[in-house]
Amino acid sequence: MDYDIAVIGGGLVGSSIAYGLSKKGHGVALLDEGDRAFRASRGNFGLIWVQGKGWDFPAYAKWTDEAAGLWPAFDAELQESTGVDLGYTRPGGMEFCFDERGWNDLNDCMARVRTNSDGAFEYEMLEHAELRKRIPEVSSAVIGASYSPRDGHVNPLYLLRALHQRLDAGRVDYLPNRHVDSIECLHGGFELRTNDERLAAGRVVLCAGIDNVRLGKLLGLNIPVRPNRGQLLITERVQHFLNYPTLQVRQTREGSLQIGDSQEDAGRDDGTTTEVMNRLASRAVSIFPMLKTVHVVRAWAALRVMTPDGKPVYQQSSHCQGAFGIACHSGVTLAAIHAGPVADWVAGGNPHPLIARFHPDRFDV
Numbered sequence: 001m002d003y004d005i006a007v008i009g010g011g012l013v014g015s016s017i018a019y020g021l022s023k024k025g026h027g028v029a030l031l032d033e034g035d036r037a038f039r040a041s042r043g044n045f046g047l048i049w050v051q052g053k054g055w056d057f058p059a060y061a062k063w064t065d066e067a068a069g070l071w072p073a074f075d076a077e078l079q080e081s082t083g084v085d086l087g088y089t090r091p092g093g094m095e096f097c098f099d100e101r102g103w104n105d106l107n108d109c110m111a112r113v114r115t116n117s118d119g120a121f122e123y124e125m126l127e128h129a130e131l132r133k134r135i136p137e138v139s140s141a142v143i144g145a146s147y148s149p150r151d152g153h154v155n156p157l158y159l160l161r162a163l164h165q166r167l168d169a170g171r172v173d174y175l176p177n178r179h180v181d182s183i184e185c186l187h188g189g190f191e192l193r194t195n196d197e198r199l200a201a202g203r204v205v206l207c208a209g210i211d212n213v214r215l216g217k218l219l220g221l222n223i224p225v226r227p228n229r230g231q232l233l234i235t236e237r238v239q240h241f242l243n244y245p246t247l248q249v250r251q252t253r254e255g256s257l258q259i260g261d262s263q264e265d266a267g268r269d270d271g272t273t274t275e276v277m278n279r280l281a282s283r284a285v286s287i288f289p290m291l292k293t294v295h296v297v298r299a300w301a302a303l304r305v306m307t308p309d310g311k312p313v314y315q316q317s318s319h320c321q322g323a324f325g326i327a328c329h330s331g332v333t334l335a336a337i338h339a340g341p342v343a344d345w346v347a348g349g350n351p352h353p354l355i356a357r358f359h360p361d362r363f364d365v
Ligand SMILES: Cc1cc2nc3c(=O)[nH]c(=O)nc-3n(C[C@H](O)[C@H](O)[C@H](O)COP(=O)(O)OP(=O)(O)OC[C@H]3O[C@@H](n4cnc5c(N)ncnc54)[C@H](O)[C@@H]3O)c2cc1C
Pocket: 008, 009, 010, 011, 012, 013, 014, 015, 031, 032, 033, 034, 037, 038, 039, 040, 041, 042, 043, 044, 045, 046, 047, 048, 049, 178, 179, 180, 181, 207, 208, 209, 210, 211, 212, 229, 230, 231, 232, 260, 301, 302, 303, 304, 305, 327, 328, 329, 330, 331, 332, 333, 334
């Protein structure tokens, strides 16, 4: 056997799991494609977001809250071992409301998350005057916001860099430019074929983003993900004014503003469009009128790895012992729980009590 465990996909999900496995001393191969691949992990918004998650799915409310709670120790450990400052902070996050209906919906959503998390989720609904005390630059078009101290943000590229730096130093062989074409389930292990080699591993973990659909079928795993495009704008650096991440705009530690939150069904097209960029910029200006004169310096789009209900999928194959399929659209938020309890599970440990709730058989109703 070449490796104890092969993890396919070196984005945030695969890297977090490989990191957790390496800490336990497992010999891991992390196979990844190259620069032309679809990589949500290099194009996301960087929120560690709890509010709103699981309003309709109690296990997800608890899972997300636990994941966000593991973040401070995860950040400290990565920073100490790599010297990379991830830019992680947890000042709490805001979601803005623009009319009474939006306010009522959000209020209802927050109350449900609190119930679903057995009261653990904390939040406040802020009316405009209170919101303005915390963010004086907000316009009167915003009638209020939900605020939760459980939310935070991070530089997702530094997160990925720190994880990869730790993998290099541990028992993980990061193997880029390897497209896994096929996987065969053999007695007691797996044989993986890439563009130019074969590799044997005792266990295999599929973290290949949207290619998990194809790879899963090879191992009897149903991983029904589809791409969902998100476009993002990045502005020049401006004086610090936004102390809280929000769903629409966040200010990085360096001062740039990241503007986002578009959702499109565009297949595998990860290009930007003027129409959506225009909409994102207009909405940001309607929230913060002072942004009218701020220049956008970069824009990109990336494909979310979206399940039918937007919740993660964690699955172990019943046909091929030792094969796992993992997909989620909140890989930043869930990074610490992937490096902890999820890595322990794929290594053969007891599953976290909530993991079974994320089996894809929930879609077969
Ligand atoms: C615009 C946008 C904003 C987002 N904002 C947030 C946010 O604020 N907070 C949050 O928590 N999440 C956010 N997300 C989601 C988050 O980025 C993803 O959940 C996460 O990056 C998914 O990571 P992944 O490793 O599963 O997928 P990816 O990053 O897509 O990685 C998959 C990897 O698998 C490799 N691969 C694919 N097929 C193969 C193969 N056959 N062989 C070998 N390798 C293969 C690819 O090369 C790629 O590197 C956002 C996503 C987008 C697109």
